[in-house]
Each structure stands twice: as C-alpha cells, then as structure tokens.
Amino acid sequence: MSENSFSRELRLLTPTHFENVFQNAIPSVSPQLTILARPNNLDHPRLGITLSKKRVKQANQRNRLKRLIRESFRHNQHDLPNTDIVVVGKTGLDTLTNEQVSLLLKKLWKKLSRRCAQSQSG
Template sequence: MSDLDYRFSRESRLLTPKHFSFVFEQAIPAPSPCITILARNNNEQKPRLGITVPKKKVKNASDRNRIKRLIRESFRLSQHKLPNVDIIVIAKHGIGELSNTNLNKQLEKLWSKLNKRCRQAS
C-alpha cells in the first residue's frame, strides 16, 4: 500500500462562489463534446475540484447525482497525477446519455490533457 492519500476531503473542494470566480477569470480549458474542464493554478498543496451539472443539460436528478459521483470518484483516483490547480468540471448537453464506462474514459483523457496544459502554462 502506498502513502498516497486518496480521500476526497472538504479541503479538496471548491466551496464558495469566490473559488469558482477565481478559476473562471483565467481558466485553462480542456474541452470534450460532453464535458469541459477549466483549471487555474492555485497556491494550495493539492488540486481542488468544483462540479457544475446544470438542470438544463441533465433533467433527471438521479442522473445529475450519478454524473457528479463519477466525476468525484475519477478525480479522487487521479488527483495525485494532477498539478496544484483549482478545477471546475462543467457538464454539457449529452453527458446524461453516456454510460459510466464512457464517462470515466472521457474523464481520464481530460485529466491527462489538463495535466499537460497546466504544466505548459506554469
């Protein structure tokens, strides 16, 4: 067992509108057809995550919750590969039709893309 901490604690979350605004001001994007990830370097010792799944894009509450749960889990397992950035994951139209497997595959690709772009920007 490694010494890596795989918890998704309160400190790993973007909680306030101020945190979200900080990312939106100078975001580094990593888009895909169903998901856009925005990131901005932070002064924390780890990456932090915020998620938006608009009701307009995913009507069913159980689908919105499933999507958020999958995003959190993917982030939790990938956070050690990411630089110290604040991340916002924005769901787009069509994400509700993705299977769990396809959503996870897309997220893995986006974490990798984001990792490269953030390292180039710093």
C-alpha cells in the same frame, strides 16, 4: 484509504472559488464536458462540479455523474497539478455510460495536466 479520500479541503466551496477559476482558466474540452483549471497556492488540487438542470434534466443522472466525476478525481488527484478545477457538464453527458464517462475524464485529466505544465513553463 485516506490518501484517496475526497475531504473538504479538496473541494471548491464558495462562489468566489468558482469565479476565480472561470477567470483566466486553462481549458480541457470535449463535446460532453469542459474542465477548467487555474493554478492555486496550495499543495493539492481542488475540485468543483457544475451540472445544470438545463443540461442534465434528471436529478438521479446529475447525482450519478457527480459521483463519477468525484471518483475519477479521487483516483487521479495525485497526478494532477496544484490547481482549482471546475468540471462543467454539457448537453448529452447524461447519455454516456459510466465507463464512457470514466474514460472521457481520464483523457481530459491528462490533457489538463499537459496544458497546465505548458502554461507554467511558457
């Protein structure tokens, strides 16, 4: 159970952490989500989520989407490179079903891993 937990050390906690990711980030983009990553000096990835009220109007939808993103991250964290990751929601994300969001995230995690590997080798 604990190896798939989402403990405090797996989160981006301060605005400075988020700003560091936004500067010089490696993107993984879809029409509904943008995932930005930046290598960190830790031995595990960390996650931050931004879903604005402007993009996802209802609080219950924002909460549902955050839960899905955290869940997906928990299950895929061991396949991700050691990076700080920020998931940014876009307009239309709240119209997707849970299954669609999960599939989209799985695809974006793979894309992100590939791009991070390419940037480190090249």
